[in-house]
Amino acid sequence: MTSANGAGPRARIRIRVEGLVQGVGFRPFVHELADEHGVAGFVGNDSAGVFAEAEAAPQALARFVADLERRAPPLALVERVVTEARRPLGERGFRIVPSVDGADREALVPPDAATCAACVAEIFDPSARRYRYAFTNCTNCGPRFTIVTDVPYDRCNTTMAAFAMCRDCAAEYRDPGDRRFHAQPVCCPACGPVLRLLGRDGRAVRSDPVDTAARWLLRGRILAVKGLGGYHLAALADHEGAVADLRARKRRADKPFALMVPDLAAARALVHVDPAAQRLLTGARAPIVLLPRRSGARVAAAVAPGARHLGIMLPYTPLHHLLLRRLARPIVLTSGNVSDEPIVHRDDDAVARLSGIADGFLAHDRPIRVRADDSVVRVFRGRTLPVRRSRGYAPSPVTVRRRFPRPLLACGAELKNTFCLAKGDRAFLSPHIGDLEDYATLRSYIEGVAHYRRLFGVRPEVVAHDRHPEYLSTKYALEQADAEPVAVQHHHAHIASCLADNGACGPVIGVAFDGLGYGDDGVLWGGELLVADLAGYERAGHLEAVPMPGGAKAIREPWRMAAAYLDALYGDDPPDLDVVRRNRERWAAVTRMARTGTNAPLTTSAGRLFDAVAAVAGVRDSVTYEGQAAVELEQRVHLGEHGAYRAGLTEGPELVVSGKDLVRAAVEDLAAGAEVGRVAARFHNGLARAVVDAAEVLRSRTGLGTVALSGGVFQNVVLLERVVSGLEEAGFAVLVHSRVPPNDGGVSLGQAVVAAARDRGSAP
Template sequence: MGPVAVERIHVRVEGIVQGVGFRPFVHALATRYDLAGFVGNDTGGVFVEVEGDGDRLAAFVADLSRRAPALAQVERVSTETVAPTGQPGFAIVASVTGAGRDVLISPDTATCPDCLAELSDPTDRRHGYPFTNCTNCGPRFTIVTDVPYDRRATTMAAFPLCAGCAAEYADPGDRRFHAEPVCCPACGPTLRLVTADGYAVPGDPLDVAVRWLRDGRIVAVKGLGGYHLATRADDEPAVAALRSRKRREEKPFAVLAADLPAARALVDVSPEAVPVLTGARRPVVLLPRRPDARVAASVAPDNRDLGVLLPYTPLHHLLAGRLGVPMVLTSGNASDEPIAHRDDDARERLAGIADGFLTHDRRIHVRTDDSVVRLFRGRELPVRRSRGYVPAPLTLPWPFDRPVLACGAELKNTFCLAKGRRAFVSHHVGDLENYETLRAFTDGIAHLSRLFDVRPQVVAHDLHPEYLSTKYALHRDDVDLVGVQHHHAHIASCLADNGEPGPVIGVAFDGLGYGEDGTLWGGELLAADLTGYERVGHLDAVPMPGGAAAVREPWRMAAAYLDEVYGDAVPDLAVARRNERRWPAVVALARSGTNSPRTSSVGRLFDAVSAILGLRDRVTYEGQAAVALEQRARPDERGGYRVDASGPVPLADAGRQLVRCVVDDLRAGVDPGRIAARFHDGLADAVVRAAEAVREATGLTDVALSGGVFQNVLLLDRVVRGLEGEGFRVLVHSRVPPNDGGISLGQAVVAAARHRTDGSG
């Protein structure tokens, strides 16, 4: 047998391959196959040169994808042959910077089992250390300042490695081999507890903070992406005090449970929920509350569900474990403000809310809220996509021929940057209604544009001229502007979420969106693809007496709908009696059209029915009346209303017919919980009947469901079952929210599709 032929190849690996232990993995793999060469990071991902026997090289390349680290997402592996050098050994080499950037950044990742074991091991040098991490877990996106992903390009650059951590970092056999955030008590961030007026509290910060929590105090805790406000979840006075100070009257709080058994004591955890709760992303998961759950009534008033999450940093594990009871963990802000993430800003904004601050000296570079999901048919239905998910891109079947920035909507804002086949939907920014949130929006665009080297040539925006996101877009220079109708963007986001180009029957149900006819849309049937749409059906528009006041006071929508249905012969109903002092004036306002924009919104229909049933006359947060209606619906009710939704304009009269059915049942003494269930079923049936009418007219057989109303899993289930029963193929969301948090993705793909179609540029 002759000598073994030696070959050498250059390998490029693209995807999420930095910050996930990929270079150490390549080092170990090359050593296993007895190959020589080197591996390093650059602005395009990971580069490898490897030399040895051809069969071993082939096996090595195959294993780069097949055996990649758990947190890696390998998108592409490309190779080219180069000349052998004969140099022995395999090394991790210094990162290479360059002009073009195509590298991906890993989301922040929950503490892995190995680090958790060290945390609880009294013999380990990281025992009880709140910042333990390794290549398999820890902070990533929230600490990254630049790429390539190296310690010097993170906020950990301020902490030089001690001898022990440096040895682990350089040891190919250690799981902290080239783990950029590696640290320990000797060299890493330090925890401290300070009072609201800035004085350091003596003693162990964690022990004192736990004692304060046990005593019913409120503690601001610095997490991965910002500050949280924490207090005991079983202490009614403490939770009530948090509500009062935070000015968050009724919106549910999230609850942190120490582990899965503790979560099971609070909520019914289905088998499908287990991997979501315990996985690396650790979102808040909305699950049915157990009747014996030991939580204060003020945690989630009038809500059958509870938002539960498990610890995702060592600090949260230590806090939850030592406290021994579930704790409220809610965003560190006052109502309608963005989450505080800078230490000085947190002390200023939270001083009147928190009794103390459990903080540390590792800087948070990117403000990132907790993610929130529901479950539908065993899959995640995102409500808020942020920490743990961002900035992982959505890879799409169609290219973005020109780099795109999509500015999103006004509420639940996200923005989207896109190039190649990747769409980077941002972390949750919030409602663009104040300077702080607008600043977070503009800073976020600048940061992600730099990280992913996206220099927008196209800027997509909503049609509403008063949205701050629209105004920002219109002030961008040297770009092509693309206005995208709000509900078309919703349907396009659902298509992109599913990798489908359309055409479909799009059902877009939400609160409000600017319509091309000058009214406010929100109950729409669209024949749509990525490039355009036709409005083929909708609820008839009704007045919103008082404009924005009708959103805050759902009884006004009840007055408008009842006047539409009954005119001067409105039956004697409690909603009118409760609001009798202003009822005539509001009806007159609706009839006059003054300050009463007309809307086809399904969200406003939910508001009207909620008020008619006596659930909510006024709301303290967006969507509260609709949530109350979903929560009140009796799961054992099998009846439903049947309305004619297939007229010349499909769905047009469905809202008025449903209101009449609700009133008839209410006057007959039917339980409001049964009426609420029948309303959901009736609306679902109306959607099915309307979709059938559109199918007959257009031949379309696929339906896409989007808009914030489809966060309602009761309605979503009934609509999907009804449509599938009639032979439709149904698309729903699973990667981006159906609410306005997904709008930016829809805007981006519409802008790109129009460019591909018209050949401009």
């Protein structure tokens, strides 16, 4: 067919665009691109992604298709563009057509995105009709995953369905030249959600919600503030009394609070911000970033007692921008819950569960469909090191190198739980859920699995789980009668998650250092050297096993691990250390447990070795949150100290690294008057050297030259840097995490790829 203007023949193609292309302004972008290239046709959403038909001269079509990927909107992620020839129809103009539902759900649901610069400018522009409006958004920002009820991503499938657009918003929504063209959450003060301030009893307060909330905070009150994925608890960060009250009411004795600061300049007044951290802070995902604290940072002592780092985030919703602009000071902004419970996200729950903590509620009437805590990251060598992957990241999938043979559910670990649904080449990890020991968290987990299954159209035929029979995630997995169960060893899952994170399949030398995991031999593993690929592993070495006197009590009381190590080293004549003197009355009973094995299971855990050294060094005898002693030992490291303790390495069928040698060296250093910071540094350096030594032995045995590092201990960037540097100097390639956490939050991905590899291996 010849074009209407006689310029030559026309062609027509059917286009399928897959990836993160819904809820990110992709259809308006296609419409604008079609106008630019003189292309006729249409574009729409369906349950598989974006579909389009385009008609123009062949050269124009080629440029149009190339630009679909090359010039995609900032929040989009185009994975593939597939075209198919069609017969030209002589069509004129380009349009967006209604969305189509379908059986195959391949469309990706976008994560929530921080408020863009254009919307921030608008809410502070007195001449704009959205001036000081707390729900301003456009195609480039705003709520997404936390308001989605179904796919395709259209307003009717979000919690904004209850808010009918006014004439002005509808005009913006239909205008191809407007940045709100087909922005599903579009709204304004005339038609959208309404902000309200409530007293502790849940009754409305008649006043400007933001101004009054700011005055309450300035007076030292604690507020519950409704965010994108749930309620937060807020207090003025430099108000000693308010922060202390928040700790007491929330029952959070020591764990550092996160801070929200008004802008980047305010962040720089508190912490050191390098270019990588700046990109994270100001990006659309807007996580909490753990950064080195400046000397004299003006925050209350109770914000992060004794911590060398502060968790900082910038405002990521219009409400946050309004509140922080009014305050012009940092605030504590921590999850709205009592410690260990899930974050509150429903309004009725907020008043019921948080009225004992908050003095008031800054709330609104836009429902949150899915709870999502703030994400937490560190920076390692200019790259993201996730600690908690949640808001802003989930539910973006992790793509894998080899496709999953069958749809799969991986149930994750017991602590720091996430689950993972997988199909094709995509693994959909849930937001951070938490510790399944709590009933409310388990209920949230079960609800989350059901929601993910519906959104992504995954009906699992395989269910992967931890080998620990008492984990609630394991029990849940074994209840899924319509799926084949696959048990995955905990530390193999860690190494597999690191492989998948890096697009690798192995084999590698895997170093899995964490708190505890169920071992093959009845010992609680946690300091493991594996030779592993995705399908299987061989245990090639480990830290030497020591007893845990009191079992789980030894996790809460690190001095017990010190007692176990010191008793193994010195018997009835322990060294004259503060940890011994402080616990003299219980010392004999605890060491007797260790010697007899009564309620003292053996463990090879690196986390428990950190606990022992922390207690020996006088850092901490007991903890109020998981990993506290190890975190504080890292904080105490003298960064200029390069000395290293030496750990013995016993060669045999399995290498055994002597943690006792590291403890003995720390004791001798302390007896000689060494500073705690230097002891902490020499311990970190010594453990890193031991990892390198062990890797070199395993390389000589296996010929493998790549090492994968995983497990919660490798959130410690001091240890991580020393291990990576040592391995690289020894000629190894090193794999570390950047897309999923090294801690148990990444275990579900590891379980998924292990189960898939075994599934491929068992296929006829």
